[in-house]
Each structure stands twice: as structure tokens, then as C-alpha cells.
Amino acid sequence: MTYDSANPAPPMLPRSSAVLNAARMEPRMAGEASPIGHPEWTSIASSDLADVTAEEWVHMNAQRAQWRKTEVATQALEMLAVSKDAPGFGYQINNYEHCLQSATLALQDGQDEETIVVTLFHDIGFVACNETHGEFAAELLRPYVDEIHVWTLQRHMYFQAIHCTTCPGVDGNLREKWRGHPWFDWAANWVRKYDLASVNANLETAPISVFEPMVHRVFGREPKVGPLPE
Numbered sequence: 001m002t003y004d005s006a007n008p009a010p011p012m013l014p015r016s017s018a019v020l021n022a023a024r025m026e027p028r029m030a031g032e033a034s035p036i037g038h039p040e041w042t043s044i045a046s047s048d049l050a051d052v053t054a055e056e057w058v059h060m061n062a063q064r065a066q067w068r069k070t071e072v073a074t075q076a077l078e079m080l081a082v083s084k085d086a087p088g089f090g091y092q093i094n095n096y097e098h099c100l101q102s103a104t105l106a107l108q109d110g111q112d113e114e115t116i117v118v119t120l121f122h123d124i125g126f127v128a129c130n131e132t133h134g135e136f137a138a139e140l141l142r143p144y145v146d147e148i149h150v151w152t153l154q155r156h157m158y159f160q161a162i163h164c165t166t167c168p169g170v171d172g173n174l175r176e177k178w179r180g181h182p183w184f185d186w187a188a189n190w191v192r193k194y195d196l197a198s199v200n201a202n203l204e205t206a207p208i209s210v211f212e213p214m215v216h217r218v219f220g221r222e223p224k225v226g227p228l229p230e
């Protein structure tokens, strides 16, 4: 179907999602603790961060170490899954499937696990955080992956521009700002091979189950702690 300027598409109606509906369910009763990650874990007695005792911190940090090993990956996957059935605006496949398709291309190309996971999450913020979605993904993955991936994620939309000059207003030279940087070629190749070619309704796409073990291994790593903000 082609665009007809005389008959523009009607505006979309607001849509409620299963996630939002679940969040609207009856709130926890006062005095009840929220669910906790393991039947043997316990919540601390203090209800103000300033009052937490040394013993409570030790207790909670021990549970936190276990919690982080699985919960970070689980929640990252859930964030991705939120857009599974979300409508797109004109590409052949929606953003969720684009993420899976790009990761499938990286997998089929023999990339390492870290690169595949980075590719899977590269557009996780595309809908809710469109203008800064590269930064969104970079910050999500920064503690767990090499800096070359963080650098690429932050800039991937600007590296696309050279291939999208038929789009009104797109400056194909945007990536030239980083020409000569040691990671320029990696970013250029990653965008060309995995990002641009993965909006194809006819291309085989691996299901999320293929990537889940990889996601758990990468997000289950001991996170790197970044410097304090300036």
C-alpha cells in the first residue's frame, strides 16, 4: 500500500495493554510486604532507608546478590516483550520482531554471545524513548558489555543515516563526526549487516527462547560500576 496524502491515515485509538491492566489491579493492602524472590528470603523490618541497620544491610545484600543473577535478565526480557504485539507505523514488522530479527542475523553470522544480546536489545527503547533510544539501550547494557557496544548503541541511528538519504531531512554525513575512531568500522558494519536488513517480513526470525539463555548469561555477569556523574 502506498501513502496517499489526500487520505492520510486516521489517528490511532488509545490502546490498553495487558501490562497496564495488570498494574491497575487492586493495590497491596497496607501492612503487607510485596512479594519477594525466594520463599526463604525475608523482608527487613526498617521502613525508612535511613533507619536500616548494618545487620539488615548484610541480610538484604546477600539476597540482592542472588536476586540480581536472575531478575535483571528476566526484567530486561519482560521490557522487550512488552512491545511484542505493539503496532508499528509502516515497517513490515514491528519493533519487537525487528529486535529479534537483527539478533537472528547476528547469530547466523557467527557473532559472539555478547554481540547477539546487544543486538537483541539495541532498539528496546525505540517506542517509548524514540529520540534517545540509542542511549537508552547503551545505559541498559553498559554494566555488562564491552565499551565498543556501548559506543555503537549510542550512535547507531547516526550510522544508519548514510543508508537512508531518501528520507526527507536525513543528513547522510552524520557518522563522519566519528570517522577515524577505532570503533567506527565496527559500528558501520554492525548497522549495515544487522540493523538495516532486519525489517523484512520474509526473513526467518528466531523466537525469543533461542536468546533467553544468552540474555541470562550476559545480564547475570557481575556488573561494572561506572564513575559518578560530573
Ligand SMILES: [Fe+2]
Binding pocket: 122, 123, 126, 133, 134, 156, 157
Ligand atoms: Fe535504532
Ligand SMILES: [Fe+2]
Binding pocket: 098, 102, 122, 123, 195
Ligand atoms: Fe534497529
